[in-house]
Amino acid sequence: MRLRAWVPTRSEAIAVAVSAGLFAIAFPPFELLLPAFVCLVPLGVHVARLADRDGTGREAARAGLWFTLLGYGCNIYWIAVALSLFTNLAFAGYAAALVWLAPFGALTVAVLFTARRHTGWPMALLLPLTWVSFELVLNYLSDLSFPWLPLGLSLSDWPVLAQAADLSGVRGLSFWIAATNGLIVDAWLAARPLPAAERRRPIAQRAVIALVLALAITGYGVWRMRTIELTPLARVTVVQPNIPEEDKLRAEDKDKYLGIAGRVTREELARTRSDLVVWPETAVPDFLWRNPHWADSLRATVGTSGVPILFGFLDSTIPGPYGFEYYNAAALTDGLGNLSRQRPYRKAFLVPIVERVPFVNPAWFARFNYFGSFGRGVNPVPFTLPFGTVGVLICYESIFPQLSRKYRREGVSLLVNVTNDAWFGRSTAPYQHFAHLPIRAIENRLPIARSANTGISAYIDPLGRVHGATPLQVEGAWTHTVQRAGVTTLYSRLGDWVSWLSAAVVIAILALGLARTRAERRRAAGT
Numbered sequence: 001m002r003l004r005a006w007v008p009t010r011s012e013a014i015a016v017a018v019s020a021g022l023f024a025i026a027f028p029p030f031e032l033l034l035p036a037f038v039c040l041v042p043l044g045v046h047v048a049r050l051a052d053r054d055g056t057g058r059e060a061a062r063a064g065l066w067f068t069l070l071g072y073g074c075n076i077y078w079i080a081v082a083l084s085l086f087t088n089l090a091f092a093g094y095a096a097a098l099v100w101l102a103p104f105g106a107l108t109v110a111v112l113f114t115a116r117r118h119t120g121w122p123m124a125l126l127l128p129l130t131w132v133s134f135e136l137v138l139n140y141l142s143d144l145s146f147p148w149l150p151l152g153l154s155l156s157d158w159p160v161l162a163q164a165a166d167l168s169g170v171r172g173l174s175f176w177i178a179a180t181n182g183l184i185v186d187a188w189l190a191a192r193p194l195p196a197a198e199r200r201r202p203i204a205q206r207a208v209i210a211l212v213l214a215l216a217i218t219g220y221g222v223w224r225m226r227t228i229e230l231t232p233l234a235r236v237t238v239v240q241p242n243i244p245e246e247d248k249l250r251a252e253d254k255d256k257y258l259g260i261a262g263r264v265t266r267e268e269l270a271r272t273r274s275d276l277v278v279w280p281e282t283a284v285p286d287f288l289w290r291n292p293h294w295a296d297s298l299r300a301t302v303g304t305s306g307v308p309i310l311f312g313f314l315d316s317t318i319p320g321p322y323g324f325e326y327y328n329a330a331a332l333t334d335g336l337g338n339l340s341r342q343r344p345y346r347k348a349f350l351v352p353i354v355e356r357v358p359f360v361n362p363a364w365f366a367r368f369n370y371f372g373s374f375g376r377g378v379n380p381v382p383f384t385l386p387f388g389t390v391g392v393l394i395c396y397e398s399i400f401p402q403l404s405r406k407y408r409r410e411g412v413s414l415l416v417n418v419t420n421d422a423w424f425g426r427s428t429a430p431y432q433h434f435a436h437l438p439i440r441a442i443e444n445r446l447p448i449a450r451s452a453n454t455g456i457s458a459y460i461d462p463l464g465r466v467h468g469a470t471p472l473q474v475e476g477a478w479t480h481t482v483q484r485a486g487v488t489t490l491y492s493r494l495g496d497w498v499s500w501l502s503a504a505v506v507i508a509i510l511a512l513g514l515a516r517t518r519a520e521r522r523r524a525a526g527t
Contacts, residue, residue, distance in 0.1 A: 006062050012046060016063055019043040020070035026154045027075065029431035033161075036154035037180045040131070043067055044123050044185035047109055051116035052189075064109025068102045075149055078427035082354075093353060100144065108134040111506060118513030123189075124182035124206070129502045131178040132171050136499040139400065144352055147399055148432065151177045156435035159464040163221035165442040166489035169401050171499040173439075176217060183210045225463050228445070230483035233413060234275040234387040236459065237268055237307075238451040241283065242475040245422035248453075254285050258294055260475070261311075262301040268477035269305045275387055277309045277477075278451040281328070281395050281420040284313035288339070295339065302337030309333045310383065312394065312418045315344050317375075325375040328355060330392045330418055332383045342384065346377025347394040349403065380406075388413025388484075395419040399436045401443060401496065408444035408492045414482060415446050420453040426472060430456055438464035444492050445485040462487070 008016060022039035025032055047060050080094035112130040115121070131151065139147040152173030155162040165173055183206040190202035241261045247253055261283050269277070288294055302309065315329035327346040334340050347355075355374040380403075382389040391407030391414070398404075398417050407415060417437060421430045434456045441448050442464040450458050458469040459480035468478050 005058065006065065008062060008066055012059070012063055013066075015042040015046040016066045016070065020067050020074065023067075023071035024074035026151070027149060027428075027432055028153075028156060028435045029428055031157050033154075033158060036151055036177050038184060039071075040127060040178060040181035041184045041188070043109070044112075044127050044181060045188055047113050048116055048123055048185060048189055051113045052120075055113070057110045057113055060113030061106040061110040064112075065102050065106040067109070068105025069098055072101050072105075072149070073098055075428070075432070078424055078429035081425050081427050082423045082429070096353075097146075101138075101146070104134065104137060111510065114513060115506065115509045118516065119509055122182065123185040124179050124209070127182035127185065128175040128178035129506050132175050132499045133503040133506050135171050135174055136496065136503055139402075139496075143350075145349070145400070146352070147401075150174050152439065153432075153435050156438045156464075159438060159442070160221035160225060161217060162439060162442055162464055163224040164217050165439055165464075166224070166445060166487075166491055168498040169405075169443050169491045169496050170439045171496055171502075172491075175498055175502065176213060180210050180213065183207075228463060228485050228487055230461060230463070230485055233447065233482045233484040234385075235273055235479055236414070236416075236449045236482050237265070237272075237274040237277045237477055237479040238449055238457045238459070239265055239268070239277060239279050239283075239477045240452060240455055240457045240470055240475060241280065242454050242473055243422065244454070245420070248282070248285060248420070248422065254291070255293075257283070257285055258297050262297055264475060264477045265301050265309070266303065268479060269303075269307060272479045274305075274307050274479050276385060276390070276449075277307050278416055278418060278449055279309060279311035280451045280453040280457075281312035281330075281418045282314065283311045283418075283451075283453070287314050287316055287326070289316075298333055298339070299337030302333060302335065306335040308335055308340070308385065309337070310390065310392070310416060310418070312420070313344075315346060327375045327377055328394055329377070330394060330416075332385075340383075343381055345380055345383070345392040345394070346375070347397065348377045348380060349397045349400050350374055350376055351396050382407060382410060382412045390414045390416055393417045393440075395421075396433075398433070398440060401440065404440045404444055404446070405492055405495060408446055408488075412446065413484060415440065415448040417448060417450040418452075419450070421456075422454040430454075430472060434458070434469075438466060443489065445487040445489055447482045447484060449480065449482060 019039055019042045022035040026036040026039050046063055050060050079097055080090045084090035108130055112126055115126050135150045139145055150170050152170035155173055187203045187206040191199035239261055243257050261279050265277055284294060310330060310332050312330050314326055316326040317324045329344045329346045331344040332340040332342055382391045389412045391412040393415060404415060421433060424430050437448050437450060437460050441460045441462055445462040447462055448460040455470045455472040459467045461483055462485035467480055
């Protein structure tokens with residue numbers, strides 16, 4: 001295959017660049033609503049024209065490849081920033097992530113092209129079907145899953161529009177956004193060949209459909225936000241010790257870090273009542289068996305308050321002659337500050353490369369300092385407290401809808417997200433990461449308390465409204481009255497039914513198209 005075949009034409013480059021640019025500003029921290037609803041339009045028009053004329057699947061795949069490289073490249077540049085704390089090959093890691101994602105983007109657009117050519121269906125159907133299938137694939141790639149930027153995430157700052165996630169999950173929101181993009185594509189394709197005087201009708205027809213969809217989604221959101229009754233559950237204190245990642249990596253300062261979290265906690269508990277204190281990921285930055293004096297620090301922090309602390313730490317199996325397996329974990333103290341007898345939670349969804357190098361023996365990376373060889377937790381059990389049960393999401397786990405849904409089906413009362421986003425610096429990553437939580441809250445109508453080392457810490461209620469979001473790189477502790485909804489959602493019952501149904505339709509289209517092509521070839525061979 002010649003490399004020149006993957007160089008885009010001028011018109012293709014313009015379409016891809018405009019779509020990628022709009023995609024790049026569709027997500028937080030950009031509080032813009034419009035870009036997500038139009039970002040796929042230039043790409044969609046280009047692909048539809050290829051399919052309707054004499055374009056090829058390779059041309060469509062090429063457009064998808066470049067859209068993914070540019071669109072995701074602008075959005076996840078922070079990978080190079082984060083990995084630079086661990087390795088001089090940070091940019092190579094960033095490039096590897098794009099090289100991994102690009103073939104999936106190319107395949108998705110090639111499938112869109114094929115579906116359009118075989119069916120002639122409107123892009124208002126084909127675009128959401130294929131895009132949501134793409135998002136589903138990225139969610140279930142085992143060790144290489146990376147569902148970081150579903151289109152529905154763009155509604156995180158618009159809770160009224162995001163309420164439908166309790167019916168369909170985030171990918172139902174993505175379906176609506178992609179369908180709106182598709183309607184604009186169809187309007188453009190239908191109106192472009194017509195005389196100027198006749199263009200209004202096809203545009204108006206599709207505009208009415210888009211408006212009806214928007215009004216239905218908005219109306220549902222207004223109704224849900226007015227009718228779901230919230231009742232107090234508990235008072236939860238989230239702690240943000242604000243320790244730079246460069247400092248956390250220095251072994252000689254570890255006692256200092258625990259001291260900061262303890263001091264901030266005691267100051268807050270002296271001011272207000274709380275039922276639970278939450279410290280961030282790896283707030284206790286090493287193994288407790290290696291630092292037994294930290295148990296005294298935890299007891300001193302709780303003091304006479306009687307408030308348990310849920311904290312992130314490094315857990316491990318019992319050290320033996322052949323070493324031990326270690327985990328990114330969370331544990332709970334009792335009201336005296338002693339380590340609870342409840343089993344620690346061990347992180348199950350690990351960050352590729354940084355926490356676990358995919359598909360290889362983690363022992364190969366044992367000589368690196370807690371890089372690439374973390375163990376994977378299994379069968380997570382929620383923590384039980386007097387006010388209810390608490391499910392833990394450590395860092396990156398908040399982007400996986402299935403884990404929050406699993407907790408909801410097990411009857412948890414509260415989700416807690418502990419994270420250390422210090423390694424993202426002041427990039428866009430902390431905002432993108434945080435944006436998943438309002439969607440998780442709406443999907444299962446669960447409250448979420450978030451403690452982040454350097455921010456963003458906050459409380460998100462079951463309606464997806466954010467309370468007390470902290471600035472980045474600020475030290476402090478904040479206590480929130482957490483509320484529950486007492487609602488079991490359709491999404492909690494059925495899961496990602498929209499994306500699985502979309503994938504089934506796409507597979508059926510491809511199968512029927514393949515059968516038709518073979519039949520045509522047989523007829524041609526017989527003549």
